[in-house]
Each structure stands twice: as structure tokens, then as C-alpha cells.
Amino acid sequence: MGASFRDDDDDRTCCNPILDRAPTAKPPFTIGQLRKAGPSHCVERSTLRSASYLALDLFLIGVFFYFTRYIYLQHPPSRILMIAFILLLGWPLYLVCNLSGRKYPRFASHFHPNSPIYSKREQFQVIVSDFGLLLVGFGLYGLGSVYGFLWLSKVYGVPLLIVNSFLVLITFLQHTHPSLPHYEDAEWDWVRGALSTVDRNYGILNSVFHHIVDTHVAHHIFSTMPHYHGQEATETIKPILVRYYQFDSTPWPLALYRDFKQCAYVEADSEAVEGVLWFRSF
Secondary structure, eight states, rough: OOOOOOHHHHHHTTTTTBBBOOSSSSSOOOOOHHHHHSSSGOOOOOHHHHHHHEEEEEEEEHHHHHHTOOSSSHHHHHHHHHHHHHHHHHHHHHHHHOTTTTSSSHHHHOTOSEEESSSSGGGHHHHHHHHHHHHHHHHHHHHHHHHOOHHHIIIIIIHHHHHHHHHHHHHHHOOOOOTTTEETTTTOHHHHHHTTTOOOOTHHHHTTTSSSSSSSHHHHHHHOOGGGOOOOOOHHHHHGGGOOOOEEOOOOHHHHHHHHHSSSSEETTTTTTTTTOOOEEE
């Protein structure tokens, strides 16, 4: 009676023993017999003992809650994990569900024509864009069917993830720095808002990125300016901006880790002008 393993030739052949089904016939014993067989103290209740388990659970909850003040993913392993997550998935999630984007009273997506992100005159453009993405998706599926999806992941999937990662990396480092202020509505104006950015030095990648990383301050001021005039425009405005011009030559991997650590949120500074917010770390 009970569960057992069959050890016939078929089972040995497939190397996967099959558990026998439980019997369905009326059992030859009663519930009363089972209860008499069990130790009587097993059914006795102790309020004190039960409360001790509750006290232990509450204690552990309190300990973990206490440590959340010193750990919100702000230790090196978790910080590196979060950086990797943001670089790999930050851009797709921003497009799909507006992750880290401007807050709206309802769900916002860059693929939804009725999203609060867009005005009514932009809705048709979103529909056209979505239709184009569907065509691209069908095209990629066709390529994968012909050449294999492993090939497609190598020539399209991996490069797409790399491009997305650099896009998030560049955008983050352009607008996140301990020296950059943020403004509340009453204090904000266009010029100061435009100057709340920093130029970075990516070494040889400056040229690879067509100098969009080391001329971003100028881009904020002349948003329609072609990228190939960015360096000239930057040198022109630097003598006027003086200290308003922010530049950081820290190598980008070090800058990414440092600023991700130091720029967790913004809050007012008691020594600063009211309505001006500065980055803080946990």
C-alpha cells in the first residue's frame, strides 16, 4: 500500500521512474484509528508557544525594516546590478510604460496614441509609428525564419541592446551630476533649466558619438543646431557662461558609478535659494 516506484524495463530505458498512482479504494482504517495512533499532545494548543512564533516573526520583520534605512539597493553589488538593469532595460521600459519619465495622472506609454504624453494632433503620428514598428517586427520574424533566430540575435538583438545601453548611459550622465540644480515650478525658468546639464568626456567615443556628449550644454540652448556645429558653438558660449558651464572629465565608467551612488534623489538645501533642489545620496 502507498506510493512506490516501478522498476520495469521501460522505466529503466527512459531513466525516469514513474510514481504509482495513489489507491482509490475505501481505506481499511478510520479517522478515529488515525487520531488514536497519533500522540495526544500533538493536538494540544499553547497560547504562549504560538505567541512566541509571532514574536519571532515580528522581530525579524523589525530587523529587516531597520536595515532598509542603511540598505534601498545602495551597496556596491546591488548598485552594480541596478546599473546593469537600467542600461539593458531602461530604454525599452521607458518607451513601454514611461519608466523614470514625467509623472502623469494615468498610465502613459510611447506606443499608445491616447497616452497623456501626446497631444491630439500627435495621435495619428503615433499610429503611423506603431504600424511601422509592426512592419519591422514582421520583417525581423521573416529574417529569423530564414537565417535562424540565433543569427538574428547576433546581428540585430545584441547590437540593439548595446545601442539602448549607450542611449540610457549618455542621457543619464548628461543630466545627472552632484553639481546640477533642479528647480521647483515657482523658481524654474527656461534658461536655468536649459543650463542644468553637463558636458562629459568619453575619449575617442566623443567622435564616435558625433560629439553629442561633450557639447550637450550647447544642444540645450540651440536644440535645432546640427551636431557638427556643436563644438564651435560650445567654444563660443563658454566665455559667456563661465561658471554656468559644467564639464566633467571623469572617465565615464567611474562617473556612472559615482553619480548613480550620489544622485539618488533631490531635495532642498537649507543654505540654498528656496525652490532650488540638489541631488542627495541615501
